[in-house]
Amino acid sequence: MATERYNPRTSEPRWQKAWEEARLFETKNDDGRPTYYVLEMFPYPSGRIHIGHTRNYTMGDVVARYKRAKGYNVLHPMGWDAFGMPAENAAIQNKIHPKEWTYDNIATMRSQLKMMGLSLDWAREFATCDVDYYHRQQMLFIDFYKKGLVRRKTSKVNWDPVEQTVLANEQVIDGRGWRSGALVEQRELAQWFFKITDYAEDLLSAIDGLDDWPEKVRLMQRNWIGRSEGLSIRWALAEDTAPAGVGELEVYTTRPDTIFGASFLAVAPDHPLARKAAEGNPALATFIEECRHMGTSVAALETAEKKGFDTGIRVKHPFDAEWTLPVYVANFVLMEYGTGAIFGCPSGDQRDFDFANKYGLPVIPVVMPEGADAATFEITAEPYVDDGVMLNSRFLDGMSNKEAFEEVASRLEKETLDGKPVAKRKVNFRLRDWGVSRQRYWGCPIPMIHCDTCGVVPVPKEELPVKLPDDVDFDRPGNPLDRHPTWRHVKCPQCGADARRETDTMDTFVDSSWYFARFTSPHADSPVEKDVVNRWLPVDQYIGGIEHAILHLLYSRFFTRAMRDTGHLDLAEPFKGLFTQGMVVHETYRAEDGRWLTPAEVRIEGSAGERRAFEIATGKEVAIGPLEKMSKSKKNTVSPEDITESFGADTARWFMLSDSPPERDVEWTDDGAAGAHRFVQRAWRLITEAAPAIGDITPKAARDGDAAAISKPAHKALKAVGEDIERLAFNRAIARIHELVNDLQGPFAGLDKADEETRAAAREATEILIHLIAPFMPHLAEECWAAIGGKDLVAASRWPDFDPELVLDNLIVLPVQINGKKRGDLTIAREADQAAVEKAVLELDFVQKALNGAPPRKVIVVSQRIVNVVA
């Protein structure tokens, strides 16, 4: 019997309206059921939602709908990470105010998201650029300040000497400003910092408790914090080479054991000693000046060619005053790490080795692998960086390098230089304090006032918020707040004299470090309401991109601790479960003249192996580029409307989760989307064609007979899909649903002639199928539910329970291997014991043939799994 095709264009808006009218997704804080908080990283309002966003939100939505069906009070909110540079770039390019640009984008993207049928609580929506939000962020800043978690110090920025502005790292390309093309300089500015390093130890050790985080993210965070135990060693300068007034150089090392392999010391270009030495040395000053043009990013420094400059200063070896070593200024030594100075042991470190070879410095092997011969061991092509046995190291010879570490540390702790110990044991962290100052307009103003007499004074809370002025211009580069005629002029809250506002705004990472807490009480006067936020946090399942694995998550973990220590909430870890999803990628197309083309502008011919692309407008062939993350610049984006208009939101949701595992990238293909839509129609047809036969039947599972062929696969799928969703294995869940539909296809064909028992089983299986589909394709599920005469909404109904008896089979099929290769199967009762299985296996034809009359050497029976006969 033919039924009409499912029409998502009419169906989807209808059900979205039904959910909205029933206010199904508006979460009440005082609901008594157990809570479940699922959150996807909120988007930056760049202009349009693309399919990559929607994949992320669909994952969260599947979890939210599933958990709701499992009886939880689910919080699933949405907001906008709305401050940031693109709004200012748009202001400069298109003469549109950042606020207008941002709120326009939000309006567009909100309506795009709504088309996806996401079960979001829109009543809690906010944007971080809402005055209401950044007002509370300023409260938090002042609380942190009063708690001693904020400090001011100087740090380096990228300075564009032509534009006279600070550049972000991404705006520095090959050491030049992206707009001006001028060579970037490093410049020191006084800036605001959060003292995240106060929590370094705790942020590190608490990672152990984050069981529901991916191991790779935990590892990345550990490495980022970078705790090391080492020795801080003071090296005396040789008097005749030292600049006036400087007597020593302090070096941090994690390898004091290699101290007899040292052949040079190196300091950062902005180390005080380097500056001092440069005063009387123009060539050195020139070298340091060159280093200052490298930009400030660590990646840029470390990928640059390693260069050093001999200062002429020499230091005395701590164990031998007669032995002196040269001090270099080196472009790869970072002032921010340790003491900004290192000693180089070329035989034990690749970078030191390269450096020594470049500048003709000695390479003395001091550690060799266990068992090597000290008389013949040499370092030639590469250094030896692993643990081992000491050599060429006087009193350390023969010790393990671990013992040598202890020996050097305890000896140097006792030695003195100018009356103080030569060395101190020191725990060092790679993690640096978090610089939050940005010299930009479109961010949360830092609520501080500079007074000539009182110094830095926080804005009194009752005078908050410090609002961004609307009347700004972007005709010139630089921070419009700085040149605003009136905004920065205020009275000092302490003495009443004329004073100046801080014109720096906050890093947008601050905005995203507590939004998850704000969602619990989005309209409260205080940043959060303690009892409410305590009940909802931590977020049960947080979902977002791997690109945020370190900074955003670390900052949020710091913020939660800081909010705890300022009395706003009572927990340390904001995210219980974390999932990092992959990106949606698409081929790129580029015309001969270099223009990027969108997928819609291109026609594809041929198939696998020999595909060619042609520009529709010109008919000319264009190059097919590699799969890349969808981006505006490469034009390889697919927008949700493209799909919803042709196939509907359900098809898009289904496709994005179907093939690739969620943590991996997914390639958007039109064929794949069409295939997903075929399944939508197939499920619709299966259910609506069955509807007349099962309309008035009471659902009942069948355990035996033909009808069990309907109930068993349904209950097996019910069990598997539930487990797969819990594990976020959406692609597997979808494969299980495909299998169920395949399994039901046959038995459902003759339903109109079937007996009562079969119809009851079919009714039950259909209800299960609809529930399985519902988290993924909620609109289709509602339409199917209505088609079989279901009352109420699927979105408001309970997840069914599977019958444990139906998911187990009495007979199982065991693969049988001979010498590890599969040669056949054995069908046997599930409860058969080891001996019975072994006996049955040895009776099999192909086993006897393989054994050729001889007894088997061994029979391995892995219960319920496999049998291996070793001949």
Add this chain to the structure above:
RNA sequence: GCGGACGUGGCGGAACUGGUAGACGCAAGGGACUUAAAAUCCCUCGGGCUUCGCCCGUGCGGGUUCGAUUCCCGCCGUCCGCACCA
């Protein structure tokens, strides 16, 4: 440069804690239905061979094991992060 991942048919991928490699889907080929098309349904689909079965096969080279996509060692390739992109 440092840190982290990933690599399986023509394609996306599945394979639980070391236990049947290729589930499920896409593409392709063949067939049915149709005046025709679309839609739908059925069959084939890693490679090879002496094809009732055997051999090879999970980036490459070794190793451990009764058994390795999975564990170990060494390579190769691709991707992500690196503190002012969000």
